Amino acid sequence: MTALSTVERDAIATLSDAPMLAQVQDWAMINSGTRNMAGIAAMAGKLGDAFAVLPGRIDLVEPTPVTSVGPDGTVSDLAHGKHFHLAVRPDAPVQMLFTGHMDTVYPVDHPFQALTFLDDTTLNGPGVADMKGGLATMLAALKAVEASPLAARIGYEVVINSDEETGSASSTALLARAARGKVAALTYEPALPDGTLAGARGGTGNFSIVVHGKSAHAGRNPDEGRNAIVAAADIALRLSKVRGPGLAVNPARIEGGGPNNVVPELAILRVNFRPASQEEIARAQAAxxxxxxxxxxxxxxxxxxxxxxxxxPKPIDPGAAKLFELVKAAGADLGLAISWRATGGVCDGNNIAACGVPVVDTMGPRGGLIHSPDEFLIVDSLAERAALSALTVLRIAEKGSL
Structure with a gap:
């Protein structure tokens, strides 16, 4: 490590005592798939115990009501777990936001439930990188900041939601409230195995288009019917033609229908859009x-x-560029080469950036093959990325800005 002040060195030295790997192993053995309410509650309890070492107030926030369209076309409430929220020194002169998610993509009945060391430095398991490892990294970094004399200069909020993997519909309002007045935000999605961070991100939109037709006998009086599946297929074909360099369109599924001798009266088209800009969102909505x-x-x-x-969409605007450069400089002083590149994926960093807050959203440990049974965490990167976060935060605290 070079170019570090005594204060910075002392703070980073405290990371050697952080039980990050043990926390990852403990937390990853809890199935916290988004729809597993018991698992989400258990994970929230674990987080409450772990983050209680930080000053401030911890709350479990009720999810915002969310509805969804079922395969029968009816709209009903969708259950979500509570979201973890911590507020520390809200009157401090510098305010930051730290976010993560406690849910994973693996439902309670998924066969991928065990932890396996692939070698001495690689851990395979559900959520080890995305993002039980990120949560352990965040906590260790914040503990290091709290051990520093600079801690009094910085206040922060921590939001760990229960529904990021399904789009954060029940936590978007909480994230927006927490983002107000913040000079910067760090989110703990995993970095790529080589340490590359996500830069600009496209946006996303998900739609369920419900078509109500009219049933009829397919042989005796088909012309009196109105085929909902044909109409849904027509919508899918027309929307697929809207795609372009700045807009991906994916009609993913059509549900509905029944016996071959009945004209189907109901169909639901599920379609995903990936716009690269606000202009493409407007074009897609008009389409x-x-x-x-x-x-x-x-x-x-x-x-x-x-x-x-x-x-x-999350572009790299001037504020984000300054934050990335600050992270890059901190990495250089730790002997880490930090780079970033655009990605088609989305996360809560998109929503934070939309609030006008600069954000780097892949401050978690290095890992890969997420959302699959091959998901892995590079264990040595826990301390590495916690040091990167702690140093970034300390320098923001010292400067009072980016």
Missing amino acids: IDSVVATVAAEHDVRIHVHGGFNRP
Whole structure:
């Protein structure tokens, strides 16, 4: 390590006592798939115990009500777990936001439930990188900051939501409230195995388009029916033609129908959009409105559109560029080469950036093959990335800004 002050060296030295690997192993053995309410509650309890070493107030925040469209076309409430929130020194002159998620993509009945060391430095297991490892990294970094005389200069909020893997619909409002007045934010999605960070991100939108037709006998009086599946397929084909260099469109599934001798009266089209800019969101929304109106008229069906663009695109604006450069400089002083590149993935960093707060959203440990049974964590990177976070935060505290 070079170019570190005594204060910075002393803070980083405390990381040697941080039980990050033990925490990852403990937390990863809890199945906290987004829809596993018992697992989410157990994970929230573990986080409450672990983060209690920090000053401030811990709350478990009720999720914002969210609805979803079922395979029968009805709209119903969707259960979510509570979100973890910690506020520390809200009156300090410098305010930051730290975010992560306690949920994983592995449901309670998923066969991937065990931890395995692939070698001395590589741990395979559900959520070890995404993001039980990130949560342990965040906590260790904040403990290091609290051990520093600079701690009094900085206040912060920590939000660890229970629904990031399904789009953060029940926590977006909480994230927006927590982002107010913050000079910067760090989110603990995993870095790539070589340490590369995510830079600019596209946005995303998910829609369920419900088509109500009219049933009829497929042989005796088919013309009296209105085929909802044909209409849904027409919508899918028309929307797929809207795609372009700045907009990916993926009609993913059509549900509905029944016996071969009945004209189907109900169909639900599930479709995902990936816009690269706000302009592409506007273009996509206009296309949805136009296509739905056209198909409704041509097929004589009723159509209801459920959903929206839940993750805005995240460009590298001047504020984000300054934060990235600060992280890069901190990395250089720790002997780490930090780089970043654009990605098609989305996360809560998108929503934070939309609030006007600079964010680096891959401050977690190095890992890979996430969302699969091959997910792995590079164990040595826990301390490495905790040091990177701690040094970044201390320098923001010292400067009072980016």
